[in-house]
Each structure stands twice: as C-alpha cells, then as structure tokens.
Amino acid sequence: MIETPNVELAAPGTQPDYYYPPYVSSMSRAPLMPLVSLPSTTTENTGPVFGHELIRRGDNDLTAQHAGEPIGERIFVHGRIRDEDGRPVRNALAEIWQANAAGRYRHKVDTWDAPIDPNFSGAGKTLTDEQGRYSFKTIKPGPYPWRNHHNAWRPSHIHFSLFGAGILSRLVTQMYFPGDPLQPLDPIFNSIPDEAARMRLVSSLDMQRAEPNYALAYQFDIVLRGRSETPFEERPR
C-alpha cells in the first residue's frame, strides 16, 4: 500500500510552479491535475551512471571544437556539485548548451537575426571529479530577444543538465551572470519565487581562477537533491 511520501519535497519557493502565466508557453503545457505523491522505490532511488568513454577530449572546451577561435569574450566556468548533505557528487554528468556571443543558438529553430559563429557549436559535457568539481572553457553568451511578451529579452545564460546519484536528483537549470540588468525582467528567471533561490542561479566572478590577459572566470556551484534513505530497501548497487 502507498503511504506518506518518504522524500521531502522542495523547500517552499525554491522551485518554479509548472503553471506560470508570465511564461506564456507554460499555460498550454503545464499539467493542471495535482501531481501524485508516492514513496520512493528502487525505481527512483537508482539512476544512470555514465562512463568516461562518453567524454571525448575537448568536450569541456567549447572554444576548441572547430578550426578557428570563436568570436566573443572567452570565459572559464567552474564549480562544485554537491548533494543536500554537502557531499560531493562524483562522476556526475554535466552537459551544457548556450547561445554564441551574439545571442544566437546554432539551431534551425533560432531565427534571431544575429550572426552564427562558424567556430562555435555551443555544446559541452564533462564528468565531475572526486571532489564533485567540473570546469568548462567557453564564450560568454549574449542576450537575445524572444517572443514571450513585448520587448522580451533573455539575460545571458548557460543551460546546465545534471545527473546526480539517483534519477530523482536529475536537474536541468540555467546559470546566469552577475550584474545582468535583464534578470529582473525575465519571466523564466522570476518563475522562482524565493529571491535567495533565484540568486543561487547567478554565478560569481572568480578572480582567483581568471587568467591574466586571457579570460575571466565564473564560479557556479550546484546543489542537487540527495538520494532518499529508505530503510527497508536494498539497492541493486
């Protein structure tokens, strides 16, 4: 029989609602029926573990994937992935994708009239190390207009996709840049009610990791949901 969920749901205000009218696309896509709460089982407490063969040399350097150097402001992005208990998440797959310096995605659906950079694909991936650390080298993405509302512009951001210890810790989020005046105007950023939670998606300038005469660095630490402890359950691995 089903009992009370044994996993704590997210802290109030720290996750966006599904139905959020200021983000127009959510209105026809967000479910309206209440979600069904369940205790977690083997299904939820396990998850994929990705092998190092998945990562090729250069996958975490988005500036070195083509014959020439991409245009724009070269940056380092690095951080640590931990779970709710502060433990580093090792061998976590981190995948990123982003627009180029002009705010254009290299995708057929993106029709924004900004140049495509032949030397920039905008995709990278890596696995975290024993301390849960990851790093990328890339180009700072530009802001771009979108059709959500009148004069809508997305702040500069990098999309992050992460796998933690179990499938329930799966997270897709976006990293923003400090001091971007477009953030308070952006419905996607503002979909997170709690201000402190919103600000945790803003990276911080890291002069320790910046390289003189070469590139600035931004630190973006990510906390993933932990794996629930279900005392009566054996895990397959």
Next chain:
Amino acid sequence: MSAEPQLIPASSQTVGPYFRIGLEYMTDPTEAAEKDTITIRGRVLDRDRAPVADAMLEFWNPSATFAEPTAIPTGFARAATDDDGNFCVRMAKPAQITANDGLMQAPHMLVLVFARGLLRHLISRVYFDGESSNSTDAVLSTIPADRRHTLVAHRDGQNSFCWNVVLQGKDETVFFAW
C-alpha cells in the same frame, strides 16, 4: 569530510527550445542493445492536442542489469520529439522488480519529460499492456481508474508499444511527485 546539512537544491529552469544542441547526441535509438529490445513510440501533446515539437523524454529502467559501465548506461535512454511531436526509443524491456521495498511493482520505467514551457521537468511512469502483474502493482492501483490508462503503453507489434504523453487537458498523463 564533515557533512554540511540541509543545503537547498538548485532551482529548475526550462530546457528551452534549443536543448538539442547539447543533449541530442544521446538520442539515437539504433545504438540500443538488440537483445530483448522493445520500441516505444508515441507523441507528446499539449492542451490543444497540438504536437510538442520541442520535448525531450528520458527513460529509466530500474531493472536493467548493472553490468560493466558503458558510455551510455544500460537502462537509460533519451528521445527528442520531431516536428510532429513524435518520439521513438529502443531499449531493453523492463523486468518485474522484486518487491523488496514492500511495493509490488509490475515492469515499468520512470519517464522524465522536458520541454519548452516546462519550468520543471515532469515525472511519469510507463507500464506495459498485457502484464498480469499490472493488476497488483502498488503504484498503478492507487491511480484513479479513469486515469490509469495514461500510464500504460499499448502493444502494437511483437516488440513494439505505443504510449502518448498529454501534458494538459483531457486524458492528461498522470505525473508524480517524490
């Protein structure tokens, strides 16, 4: 290392319409193992039954054998929808899970749904038509009878199933929270 309790997990944000740039490399269904492989095809639809052309599904099979690690683990598959909202995924058919957590579980997979318009991903389960254990499955049996069908893939060939995801409205798919 001293544990730092109660850190708050990062907030979710939408995958947006351009996730294919970074995530689609893992969606080729021909790379799946051939033995005991099933195909699941379906569509992702919105409130107006319009196809969702920019959705991504991830399937997790908890009964997959945890053999030697490979680049893309057994039991995991990712599929993106095409212009008509169609997806196709090929992977090993789940086995019945031993009910060592006290819950009888019929063969099923966890499904994560990502799309533009979804600020957080949705979590569903897919079961398989014709499995006798479906009738005693602890999760399926808690779902109101008139919604249960949204979690069951229908057989349309020997190793082939059809399962649609309806994000909102009539026949809205059951989504879970843990």
